[in-house]
Each structure stands twice: as structure tokens, then as C-alpha cells.
Amino acid sequence: MDRAAIGIHGRRKPTLRRVASAVVAVLAVAFLSVPPAAALAFPTPKALTSFLDLECFKTNPYQPPATTLTLRHINPVLSGLPTETVTLGQREQLCVPVSKNTQVPPSPALDFIRYVDLACYKISGATVTTGLVLSHLNPLFQSLPRTQISLNTPQQLCVPVVKNNAVPPDEVLRLVRHIDLKCYAITPNTPLNQQVSLRQLNPVLTQTIPTHGAQILSARQLCVPVYKGGDNIPAEVLNIVRWIDLEKFDITTPTTLPTVSLTLRHINPVLARLPAEQAVLSGASQIALPVAKNGNFPPG
Known part of the structure; x- marks a missing residue:
């Protein structure tokens, strides 16, 4: 070369x-x-509550370890009711997120709603006899007339859990772990008489419980947001969860739903010390629908 x-x-x-x-x-x-991936934005109180529908399944009875809780109302309409100390009784239900008919909650509300799983435990307390006017928030039922009810005796406390260790993303967990609802018996037990199709939203149950019909019957409870003593709720989270009011109605389903076995774990900091629980779902008994009280609608 x-x-x-x-x-x-x-x-x-x-x-x-x-x-x-x-x-x-x-x-x-x-x-x-x-740029780094943006954190998931919180929905407005209105966006979250308007589409928060929960189907409540009966569970096998389970008594958690002795636990006493101090509960204080955080929704503006009921803030005048007294703080009350209750003992956590037997677990009665697991309420899980569903969509009605062909409706799909919009984002970012859907990203949070699909992880709202509430285990409901029996409690007792003082009768309050408080009159309220309820308005439905979900767009499917907004045209229904308002109803007048009387809030009576507390019956349940519904607290946030995760199923089968399916922990939500951090931003979602930051909000849903502080959703605590105190459920009161109400009168009159006015029937809704609506037929709907329910579809599971949480990933653990979407492949297990099929889409099914449900007839919505009489109203039984109003579940209202409370603060548990010892909890530390961030201000931006409190501004959302304080607006979650759910009216529980009895339902019937035309088809027999499968029995489902789950492991439940508490995610609220006050109850995180409690052991994991085994729960067997044995049929849907109620649906919890979002409402506003006395014309005080969630902002947003």
C-alpha cells in the first residue's frame, strides 16, 4: 500500500x-x-365524588383486635355534630368501585376511584336525629328529585384497605388512605327503583366478577366523612375527602356472582398496625351512591 x-x-x-x-x-x-414524569394530579372534589359508586359485598364475619377510635365530622354540613369514640366491631362488608351502565369516570378521577376499597365494620354510638336534604351527584341520577331524610344511629365505619397487596401508585395512595366514612341509619327508606349494569373498576376484581345487572331498591344508610384521631391528613387531601357522602341502597342482582377470597390490608396510618384479614365475598347486597347534603355541593 x-x-x-x-x-x-x-x-x-x-x-x-x-x-x-x-x-x-x-x-x-x-x-x-x-423532564421527569409529572406527578398524577388530584381530581377536583366534584370530579371525584360525582363518579364514586361503590358496590358493597357481604363478607364472612371477622372481628379485628380491640380497637378504639375517636371520630370527628369533617364535612361542613355536619361539623357541628359532637366528636364520638367508638369501638371497631365485626367486619360486615367490603365496598368496591364500579361504573354504572356505559359510564366511565373521566381522568384523573378514574385513576383514584378504581382504588377506593372500603372495609365496613359494625360500630355503635349516639343517635343524632339530624334532618338533611340529599341530591344525587352522579350524572345518571342528577335529574332525580331531592329526598328529605333523618340521620339516626351510627351503624358502621368504613375504612380504606387494599386487596391482595395491590397497592395503588403513591399519589393515589396519598389520597385514598384517608377516606373514612361513618355510616348512619336513615329514615325514611325511600326506594330508588333504578335498574343498572355494574362493572368492576379495581384491577383485582375486573377479571373475577363479571359485569352484571342490579336493581336498586330502598335507601338504608348515609355514609359521611370523618377524621380518625391520630391521622395526619394533608390539607389538599382533606379538601377532597371531606366532600365524600355516599347514600347506601339495597340491591338485588339477577345472576349469582362468584364467591371471591381476598386478603385485605389496612392502609390508613391509624389502623396500619392491624393484621391482614382474609375476606370471602358472598354476594352483592348494597350500592353506595354519591350525594350532596343541603345543597352544599363539592367544589370544582
Whole structure:
């Protein structure tokens, strides 16, 4: 090979190295300039509550370890009711998120609603006899007339859990872990008389419990948001969960739903010390529908 050829090839090698180095530098700058994934934004109180429908399944009886809780109302309409100390009784239900008919909750509300799983335990307490006017929030039922009810004796406390260790994303957990509802018996037990199709939203149950019909019957309870003593609710979370009011109605389902065995774990900091629970779902008995009290509608 002549010297001219050698000289040409000798000059090419440093040129190629310089090009390769430049490409690597450009790629590095591009990688470093990519912004981190944005945190999941909280929905407005109105967006979350309007689509928060829960189907409540009967569970096998389970008595948690002795637990005493101090409960304080956080919704503006009931803030004047007294703080009350209750003892956590036997578990009676697991309420899980569903969509009605062809309705799908919008994002970002859906990202949070699908992880609202509430285990409901029997409690007792003082009768309050408080009159309220309830308005449905879900768009499917907004045209229904308002109803006048009397809030009576507390019957259940529904607290947040996860099923089969399916922990939600951090931002979702930050909100749903503080949803605690105190459920009061109500009168009159006015029937809703609506036929709906229910579809599971939580990933653990979407492949287990099929879409099914349900006839919504009489109203039984109003579940209202409370603060448990010892909890530390961030202000932006409190501004959402304080608006969650759910009216529970009896339902019947035309088809027999499968029996489902689950492991439940408490996610609220006050109850996180409690052991995991085994729960067997043995049929849907109620549906909890979002309502507003006395015309005080969630903002947003």
C-alpha cells in the first residue's frame, strides 16, 4: 500500500472518533433534558365524588383486635355534630368501585376511584336525629328529585384497605388512605327503583366478577366523612375527602356472582398496625351512591 493511501486512512480514524464523541454528547444532553414524569394530579372534589359508586359485598364475619377510635365530622354540613369514640366491631362488608351502565369516570378521577376499597365494620354510638336534604351527584341520577331524610344511629365505619397487596401508585395512595366514612341509619327508606349494569373498576376484581345487572331498591344508610384521631391528613387531601357522602341502597342482582377470597390490608396510618384479614365475598347486597347534603355541593 502506498504512503498516500496510508495517510488518507490515518486521517479518517480521528475524524470518525470525533463524530462518534459528538453523537454521544448530543444523546447525553437530550437524555438529561427530558423532564421527569409529572406527578398524577388530584381530581377536583366534584370530579371525584360525582363518579364514586361503590358496590358493597357481604363478607364472612371477622372481628379485628380491640380497637378504639375517636371520630370527628369533617364535612361542613355536619361539623357541628359532637366528636364520638367508638369501638371497631365485626367486619360486615367490603365496598368496591364500579361504573354504572356505559359510564366511565373521566381522568384523573378514574385513576383514584378504581382504588377506593372500603372495609365496613359494625360500630355503635349516639343517635343524632339530624334532618338533611340529599341530591344525587352522579350524572345518571342528577335529574332525580331531592329526598328529605333523618340521620339516626351510627351503624358502621368504613375504612380504606387494599386487596391482595395491590397497592395503588403513591399519589393515589396519598389520597385514598384517608377516606373514612361513618355510616348512619336513615329514615325514611325511600326506594330508588333504578335498574343498572355494574362493572368492576379495581384491577383485582375486573377479571373475577363479571359485569352484571342490579336493581336498586330502598335507601338504608348515609355514609359521611370523618377524621380518625391520630391521622395526619394533608390539607389538599382533606379538601377532597371531606366532600365524600355516599347514600347506601339495597340491591338485588339477577345472576349469582362468584364467591371471591381476598386478603385485605389496612392502609390508613391509624389502623396500619392491624393484621391482614382474609375476606370471602358472598354476594352483592348494597350500592353506595354519591350525594350532596343541603345543597352544599363539592367544589370544582
